[in-house]
Amino acid sequence: MKKRFFGAAMALLMLAALLPAQVVGAEDTETGGVAISEQSGESTPSSRGTISPPDATVIAALVYEDPQEVDVTDGMYSFDGFAEGHYSISAKKEGYVSYEQPDFYFTEGSELPSIELVKVGKINGGSGDVSVTDLACLFEYLSTGHYSGAITDWHYIQAVADVNGDGEQNILDYQQLYGMIKAAAAEKPEEEGQTTTTPFSGRLVKAGTSEAVDVPSDAQLAVTKRPSKQETTASGTALRGYPDRFQITGFAPMYACDESVADYVLLNGSAVRAYLSTSTAFANGTTAIASTLIKGVDADDATCGAYMEDVLLINGKCYAVGGTEAAMWNGKGILYTPVEAKPLPHKLANDDGTPCTGAKLAYDTSGNATAISCAACGKIFELSRQLPAGYFGQIVQVTVNGTTYFVLVSPGTSSGTTTGTTTSPKTG
Structure with missing residues (x-):
């Protein structure tokens, strides 16, 4: 095996700048990868590391040597028997975003990275299937650029958010994720609640x-x-x-x-x-x-x-x-x-806007009309010269002495009032 470590290290460092460090976890200050979590070493041998999901494939390659598949057993991958040197480590599983660690120096006593692969579209992070929380997280990411999920590596976030695999993150990924969640829900039986069964008691009529x-x-x-x-x-x-x-x-x-x-x-x-x-x-x-x-x-x-x-x-x-x-x-x-x-309708105004026969008008001290009562039921409504911008409900225009007023008859309010109550226009 050739030992051109300096040139190889430089090449691998350049490659590290281009490849995403695609795992979830804490920052690694030793290797420069930003998404691996350290293993405690107290209960796990130093030549082993955890891998999630446990059936993922792990590949390791010594510089200038052919890559080889690493033994994975019960969610642990092992470097037992591996020679000291610079390795590239990758992990993959169909439906998950792959992990790449282009330069990991292994020697006896080294702690191997703990790798957690994330499903495509599981942008909120963690294990399990995609859900509405991922849809909300992706929407926030696409619309504001802010990311509030659990994945720590920016390159990995982008890879997980590229749901349709076209190399970009946009509304098409949102639509794809929405379709995935909807399809997954359709495959599951209706969620049932808690059922209580007792002998029938009572009468059914x-x-x-x-x-x-x-x-x-x-x-x-x-x-x-x-x-x-x-x-x-x-x-x-x-x-x-x-x-x-x-x-x-x-x-x-x-x-x-x-x-x-x-x-x-x-x-x-x-x-x-x-x-x-x-x-x-x-x-x-x-x-x-x-x-x-x-x-x-x-x-x-x-x-x-x-x-x-x-x-x-x-x-x-x-x-x-x-x-x-x-x-x-x-x-x-x-x-x-x-x-x-x-x-x-209340009988407030005729088709031409003039007050209905029997409708009563109230005036202020300056002679301006301020309120009108319904000719049928006597309910009182205030008059407004200017219709509020945020009005809703039934609007009646009333013309008094050449001046047009507006009456807001809000169905949710006027139907519950009684004679003598004043209903004011909404001033939204």
Whole structure:
């Protein structure tokens, strides 16, 4: 074996500047690699090092000698019997980003690098499959240039982030990682929650009736509390909620839901234990989490300024209850129609903008109109000469003595007011 150590060392140092040190861990001040973690040496012989995953392949080559595969057993690779000298060490496994250490000087007593390979796309670092945390980490890295994961070597970060293998890090890698996570989720069975099974107790009746439903005398009732979970979407992540599932012997699965869409009611004595729906929409859960449920409109309000039917307020928009798509509210599934519900109009202004007959105006001491009351229900709304930039809801223009005013009739507010209450425009 030739011993041209000086020239070889210079060549290897130049090569080290080009090749990524592709492992996760702490900085190595001895070799110049920035991603290897030192082994304690107390429980592991100095001629061995750890390798993760344990079935990865490790290759070592003495300078000017042919590379040879290193023995790997139970997550340990060994240099036992190796001659002293400068070695290049590499580790690889399909689906993982390879590790390269171009110049490691081995002598008796040397501690071998502890190598941890990272899966392609596992940019947040660590072991295991890619997940939404990696998607979030990659998004942060691509959009801001900041990296907050566990990998310490910059070259290795870039290699892991190159999900599609084209040598660049961009939105195409994000799309590829999103597809990987979605495909992995599709291969796994639906995540189940905790199930409690007991002999069936109580009565099952058809919703809206007192008609009891026959249940086998030896029936069992299995109730599964299904947890919510983060779901990856093209625009980021969303929380998917799952209503509790009720499985009664002899019946198809049913899901806890709102009374308005229930097919059955499970009674415990005379008390309602659960409203149940047979709709498969609940089986798949939903990312549309309802924040407010408007119900029980009084008869007086129903004639003016109230919704035509019960609605959900989801992401700032109103939806009619009782449709075909599922939403969650307080842990219960609710079906809603994805069409914005329209409030019944107050009688504030005619088509030409002039006040309706019976609508009353209030003025300040200077004679300027400041408020108007609905001709039908008497609710009072303030007038504004300038429409706020952040307005929402129903806008009515009223012309008084040649001056145009705006009335903001916010459905979520006006439908809950009573006679004599003033509703101010949103000043966002």
